[in-house]
Amino acid sequence: MEQSIARLFPEKYRQRILLAIQEHRDNMEEIRVRLNRPLELVLKSGYATLDELIPDESDGQYILNQLSGYSRYKFEEELKQGYITIAGGYRVGIVGRTVLEKGSIKQIQSISSFNIRMASEKIGIAQPIINSLVKQSSYYNTLIVGPPQSGKTTLIRDISRLIGTGWGHMEAKKVGIVDERSEIAGSRNGIPFYQVGKRTDVLDNCPKSEGMMLMIRSMSPDIIIVDEIGSVRDIEAIQEVIRSGVGLVCTLHSDSYQSIKQSKHLKPIIENQFFQRYLVLSRNKKITILDHEGKTLGLNRRLTNELDWGNSFNHRNLTNWI
Structure with missing residues (x-):
């Protein structure tokens, strides 16, 4: 490296x-x-x-x-x-x-x-929060929100690894990563560099809005994973993915749930309840898990400090920066 x-x-x-x-x-x-x-x-x-x-x-x-x-x-x-x-x-x-x-x-x-x-791979960073994303035998549509360098790509990479490999009582799912900028899987000549899951397929260097539908047509994934959504075309593609019945895990540059709600072109994400879980990260190394209505969900364990979120995790401070 x-x-x-x-x-x-x-x-x-x-x-x-x-x-x-x-x-x-x-x-x-x-x-x-x-x-x-x-x-x-x-x-x-x-x-x-x-x-x-x-x-x-x-x-x-x-x-x-x-x-x-x-x-x-x-x-x-x-x-x-x-x-x-x-x-x-x-x-x-x-x-x-x-x-x-x-x-x-x-x-x-x-x-x-x-x-x-500097890119990094933190194996196990998603383990403390993955159970909060489980919906019976599958996963909630999840949006990871945070400013630059808050750890979004590192986290979504490990979420892909867990979903695509299986963990605990959860069987491995077919995962399709649409990696427009080659950051999630770090592919070279189409071969993933990072561990993104045993049952994970990667569409590298392809625009997200086109790649999501291509992935559905060609690989029939259970879950699609994409980084840094935000354009109008991305939002339209997300709607199509949801209509097709395929799950979604995405990241978005923003500092809070409220900021998404106040953005004219992002507001449909909230209004149409595209996502049932929001993982909100901050540069001061805190994380909040929200439901589809923006309500804070409690956590029953501490996070590791792999993303340098610190050695303590104070539930009372979770909503200070939403």
Whole structure:
């Protein structure tokens, strides 16, 4: 894993970056590259700079070539979104000078900063909450809500593993992951890198709105799993999945249940009760489980600290940030 990150950089940087990753392995969230300024490590406990490593424009071009395989046109759509996902599920954010066409971003040129987000696999992180998602012999439609870096993808990955492998009294289900940005399964050449379940099939690098229906037609899954829904087309596809009788587990960028309720294009999710369970995560490492009406459900056990949610889990504080 460390080697795949180090290889993005010119040779002169690699050894120092490998040492930094190894030193902060369990504490590092991002590596920030800003041209003509020192490299920055974003840590769970703050940040640190590698003052001796100051990348210039040629270094930035090298990194971009490594990300795109020397073929930027292949990643044109991803670049318009501001990031590229590489093997292992690492997302690399990119900013610089934008080129507009009819008021929309056509491409990003003169790239000045890269943000390498460290992907992680936390086996067992979903175990304490999985029972709350059980509906008789199947699972409730579930939406995982949280801001960036709150652990949504890590959690949904382990939920997929449990549902697709089986656990306790629950038999393994047929799971279909529509992995638009290759972040859930971290696929390379179509083969999942992470453990996502024995009975799990992955549709990689396919738009969610199209992929959900393709997955239903081709693989007849019991449960479909997708990351980062939010567009109008995504919401329409979700309606079709529900009508087909297939279960859903999704993630959504938002800070609370109330924020979804107040969003004009997301409000149908609440009004039509697409989901019976909401897992609301926060950056201050708390989790709340809500039912279809937004009411808090009690938990009968502590969560592990795999997502660094802390060593304590105070039920009285669950609703402080909804």
